[in-house]
Amino acid sequence: MxxxxxxxxxxxxxxxxxxxxxxxxxxxxxxxxxxxxxxxxxxxxxxxxxxxxxxxxxxxxxxxxxxxxxxxxxxxxxxxxxxxxxxxxxxxxxxxxxxxxxxxxxxxxxxxxxxxxxxxxxxxxxxxxxxxxxxxxxxxxxxxxxxxxxxxxxxxxxxxxxxxxxxxxxTAADAIEFLRPGLAEHPILNELHLKPGAYVYLTLHRQENTDHRERMDFLIQGIERVGKELGFTIVCALHPRTRGRLIEYGWLDRFYGIPGMRVVFPPVDVFASLALQSQAAVVLTDSGGLQEEACMLGVPCVTLRENTERPETLAIGSNRLAGYHPDTIVEAVSMMARAPRGWTHPYxxxxxxxxxxxxxxxx
CATH class of the missing domain: 3.40.50.2000 (Glycogen Phosphorylase B;)
Structure with missing residues (x-):
């Protein structure tokens, strides 16, 4: 052409x-x-x-x-x-x-x-x-x-x-390969005082989650239990839509007050996000892109949805669907934190x- x-x-x-x-x-x-x-x-x-x-x-x-x-x-x-x-x-x-x-x-x-x-x-x-x-x-x-x-x-x-x-x-595989050499030296872990493997990296932004008050309530309960029962620090790159809904529901203080929660707002850039994913115990997300990124970085993912357009991640064992119920979220994070990481990504x-x-x- x-x-x-x-x-x-x-x-x-x-x-x-x-x-x-x-x-x-x-x-x-x-x-x-x-x-x-x-x-x-x-x-x-x-x-x-x-x-x-x-x-x-x-x-x-x-x-x-x-x-x-x-x-x-x-x-x-x-x-x-x-x-x-x-x-x-x-x-x-x-x-x-x-x-x-x-x-x-x-x-x-x-x-x-x-x-x-x-x-x-x-x-x-x-x-x-x-x-x-x-x-x-x-x-x-x-x-x-x-x-x-x-x-x-x-x-x-x-x-x-x-x-x-x-x-x-x-093309996300191309992007990650371009940025991968600098991930290990990124300063974000030191800035947030994080230990590799001791935290869960959380993103939450899809409207089917954020725009439903009852579902958001369940999700917050599940996230809180991940910190309390499994002992993980929760690092959340807070999306503007999610923050807006938390304010609307009157739950912003509740969310920020989750034990072990560290909120980053505005959200980190792509380089810092990949660095945080690369050292996390589990990526907890409703993002399609992060399901792929975690898979390519060799980090287990738990998806806060009941379906995914990335079924390849389920097939190779890098990802697990948890839906939005607190019990299934805690179970999925516990299981994936212990899962083997030896998969070959399909991308x-x-x-x-x-x-x-x-x-x-x-x-």
Whole structure:
């Protein structure tokens, strides 16, 4: 492809996972435009990611901000379509399962442009999750589907998508390999006075957890019991949405007051997050990305959900679903803290970004 294409990102996980693709674009000196939708935008945190991966600044920020799913998706669609026409964009690369992913793919599809979907084929089989709706719809309009694992390829084929599917590996593996050499020397453990293997690293942000008061109550009970009954320090990178809900429910002091709790707010950047994961006894999360990261770092994970679009982690024993009931959370953390760590992760060899661009640029 000798004509200009666009890469659109809108959230920190997208920037992290597309960073290796952007770096490869820079290395090859191809004609591309990097678009930040502004769906999630924190200048300091985004700047840290761009600096850590040595990325160029985005060519444009659409500054769509937050809001209801329909509002955000519509604003991105309208503004990105205008940018595509203004800059004579001839193809689009999207990533993952966010509103930016869906809007970017729809804008390109309406203009009959080639669409590459990085991280295609993931399925939780739970349509109540907005991420599941976004990823399914993006897959069904994409022309190039870059699947990270054989299971993702199988999911696409089961939905009748057979053409344009490529097994590439996971770009997160590329990102981790780029940052891995500095993880052991990262100062975050000393700053938080942590001992390797003596703490649980916690993140909690998905709306199916945070937006349900009863479920959040159960989750807090479970987290508290992990500290009390299992003796772990809890290190929480507190998401703004979660903090907002804790304030709304009147539980912020309750959460901060959990014995052994150390809250980091604003959340740490990706480099510090990976360093904290790498030395944790267990990663406790509802994030899809952290399930993968923990798996690739060789650290057991417990997922605070009843399903996952990363079933490969369950199959190899690096991850366990705990749901949100306190008893199952404590049981899962106890079990995974003692689990063997000798698995081989299924996410490829750290060269996914090279494969993706080789395929996308060849057509």
């Amino acid at each position: 000798g004509k200009r294409f666009a890469i659109i990102v809108g959230t920190r996980p997208e920037i992290i996972k597309m960073a290796p693709v952007i770096r490869e674009c820079e290395r090859r000196k191809v004609d591309y435009r990097l678009v930040h939708s502004g769906q999630h935008y924190d200048h300091a945190m985004d700047r840290a990611i761009f600096e850590q991966f040595q990325l160029p600044d985005p060519h444009v920020n659409l500054r769509v901000g937050s809001g209801r799913h329909g509002e955000v998706t519509a604003r991105i669609l309208e503004r990105f379509e205008a940018y595509i026409l203004q800059e004579d964009i001839r193809a689009v690369l999207v990533h993952g399962d966010t509103n930016t992913t869906l809007a970017g793919a729809l804008a390109a599809a309406k203009l009959n442009l080639p669409i590459g979907h990085v991280e295609a084929g993931l399925r939780s089989f739970d349509r109540t999750m907005p991420e599941e709706v976004n990823r399914v719809l993006a897959d069904h309009v994409a022309t190039h589907l870059f699947a990270p694992t054989p299971a993702a390829v199988d999911n696409l084929r089961a939905e009748g998508i057979k053409n344009g599917v490529y097994l590439t590996g996971q 490829g060899d750290g060269r996914a970004s090279i494969r993706i661009l080789d395929i996308f640029l060849a057509e």
